[in-house]
Amino acid sequence: MSPNTLSSFVKKCSDIESGMSLTYGEISPSFIFSNTGKGGNPKYFSISLIQLIDVLTDIKQNLPVFLKHINYIEKDWRDLFSTYIKDPVVNALSTVQTLPLFALINKIIYQLNNLSNYKEKEIQLSDEYLAIAIDYLSSQKCNITEIRELKNSSGNNFHSTNIIYYGAPGTGKSYSISQGKDENYFTRTVFHPDTQYSDFIGCLKPIMNNNSVGYQFRPGPFTIAIIKAISDPSSEYFLVIEEINRAAAAAVFGEIFQLLDRDENGESSYPIDVSDPDLLAYLNEKTLNKFSTGKLKIPSNLSLLATMNSSDQAVMPMDTAFKRRWQFKYLQIDxxxxxxxxxxxxxxxxxxxxxxxxxxxxxxxxxxxxxxxxxxxxxxxxxxxxxxxxxxxxxxxxxxxxxxxxxxxxxxxxxxxxxxxxxxxxxxxxxxxxxxxxxxxxxxxxxxxxxxxxxxxxxxxxxxxxxxxxxxxxxxx
Structure with missing residues (x-):
């Protein structure tokens, strides 16, 4: 059974275990995918829904040729793409990013036809498989107007907010947060006395690259959650912070503290300037420059949900300014x-x-x-x-x-x-x-x-x- 919306379908494709990522791009429907990033950071590419339909149609029209090459060999597939793909943009892309494009097509055919045993470098092709994929993608062209309206709308139905669940030990605080929600939309972290801003937001960390030491930005849970929510505005996401008062919460949040004030639509009322150039570069890389203005805010489809045990001996106090930006939900003993x-x-x-x-x-x-x-x-x-x-x-x-x-x-x-x-x-x-x-x-x-x-x-x-x-x-x- 095919998903009802394109964004949910792309989400299913992205869940396939793979060395290359795939995300949904809003406004003009597009597929954002990456290479493996071997030797450095992954590189990201995008083709539109219309372009992808044309590519699958080109393959279907020349299926006997493609059937001879179901196993990925780079030179063979580069030549196939160069010869048979009519769209000039995708054709040019395919000659330098052959495997990422192959993997994108492979994931789409695999997911829409409910196939089994996904293999990164082996594609399952047939006239029927391609027809099903083309029909589904074509049915999504009518959603472009709906997606634009969603983007331009000042609000949504998520009512995202900041909530701290508290109560006696064993009243089901973590359970209450998770109940009735899809775990795929959660980003989770646990605060402890040594948790710092760099752990929560992210920072540069050393990596080994060809026997030499380099540095790469490693995102924290807050940054990961922001990227997920920005990349998929039609879904609701949750950042869960367990034991929020085991750390000095206001210090861990740093300037992000200001983003906790939300307007009537659930967005941050007061965006902040991203002072860390490495964080800003990472955000733009992962979201196709959605942060090109240098401003950061919590989107309306991201809720922050936390738990706290005020009775624990190791807890740290929260100041009033921090607490007033949260709703507190007390869970009774039942x-x-x-x-x-x-x-x-x-x-x-x-x-x-x-x-x-x-x-x-x-x-x-x-x-x-x-x-x-x-x-x-x-x-x-x-x-x-x-x-x-x-x-x-x-x-x-x-x-x-x-x-x-x-x-x-x-x-x-x-x-x-x-x-x-x-x-x-x-x-x-x-x-x-x-x-x-x-x-x-x-x-x-x-x-x-x-x-x-x-x-x-x-x-x-x-x-x-x-x-x-x-x-x-x-x-x-």
Whole structure:
């Protein structure tokens, strides 16, 4: 089944594993393709939709000759193109960029005919294959006016924006960002304390070229996302920044900070001058000089989506000027969406200790209730997906010890009384000892001794006899 629009079709062609790129050029429909870039940076070329239809028609009209050369041999195909391609521009291009043009034609025939086993230097030709390709490309000529209108329009339906998702650990921040969206339109990065402007935007880096050291601009995730969005204005793109407040975010953004202000159409309200000549040259090279004015802005089809954990010990503060350029979306704890599975908890009842399989949703709910009662901040509570279903199924005991208990001991109760959740004394090797460190907690648990305090145990026993309350912890009484 052929794609509905030319831009989506070119996107499918570009997904084919290949050493040469292919992108869609708007306004006058065109195919932008590259050579392999061996020995230096890739070189980019463009032929229009009409020119490509003419090339395929020339091949179809001389198919018996081309069928003798389905395997790529440079001299043979250079001679074929030179002899049979009528368009003078494409003919001239084909004599110096023979393989890139061959690969472009190969990808189009392969994609439109749903062929298998793509090979860079072997083309599958037939009268039927060429007819299907020509018919599809010809059907797209009527979209030229529509594309011009899209380009000239002051807005689109994307409503792109900047959003930071936050909430307790395990509330599904990353999941919420990805839900319902095509991963092919995402560019992802993770901030950490050492993240710098050059990592995010890009910089010159050394490369080896014929046993000598040279320098080449290497783009960061922001630059990559900008190029994708500018090159395909009919699609919506997303730059995802995980853990945005683990780095000094305002410093990482640098002058890009100004682009976060957006107008009613989702474009940057205040474009900036690109001060780095290497960045500007790279942007123009990858977008056929779309940045020839030297101005940079975030296009209306690119959203910036980020996650943050304000409770983490390693986070860095955000200044007010930076924060006000983002929308903040708080994700509540929702036990109806909790991971399915149980954890084995030693519980004392009537003087006897038994190992009880406790539903994760119940355990999280009870612990959160007691933490909230003691004024522990919301962002330190247990999210409904703090423990995944995979962890509950494959290794629940080690997950309980190495993830849940450690988080409660080292993070949530780091500066609070441990007895909010845990016993003040535990049994280790038959002896009652004061619980003062994490190793004692783990030893007691591994020996089947109770580690949660009486109030937690009583709440667990009570909730086990009831149906699971699917409300958020704030509604749980």
């Amino acid at each position: 036990y109806s969406k909790a991971s399915k599975g149980t954890l084995n908890i030693p519980i004392e009842s009537a003087g006897n200790i038994t190992i009880q399989p406790i539903e994760w949703s119940i355990l999280a709910m009870v612990i959160n209730k007691h933490l909230a009662t003691e004024r522990i901040p919301e962002d330190r509570l247990l999210g409904h997906r703090f423990i995944s279903e995979t962890e509950l199924q494959k290794d629940p005991d080690n997950t309980l010890k190495g993830k849940l208990l450690m988080y409660l001991w080292d993070d949530v109760l780091r500066h609070s009384q441990k007895t909010i959740i845990f016993k003040d004394e535990v049994i280790i090797h038959g002896q009652s000892v004061e619980l003062i460190n994490f190793s004692q907690l783990i030893n007691a648990f591994e020996q089947g001794s109770t580690v949660f305090n009486n109030a937690i145990e009583e709440s667990l026993l009570s909730k086990m006899a009831e149906s699971v309350d699917t409300k958020t912890y704030l509604e749980y009484e």
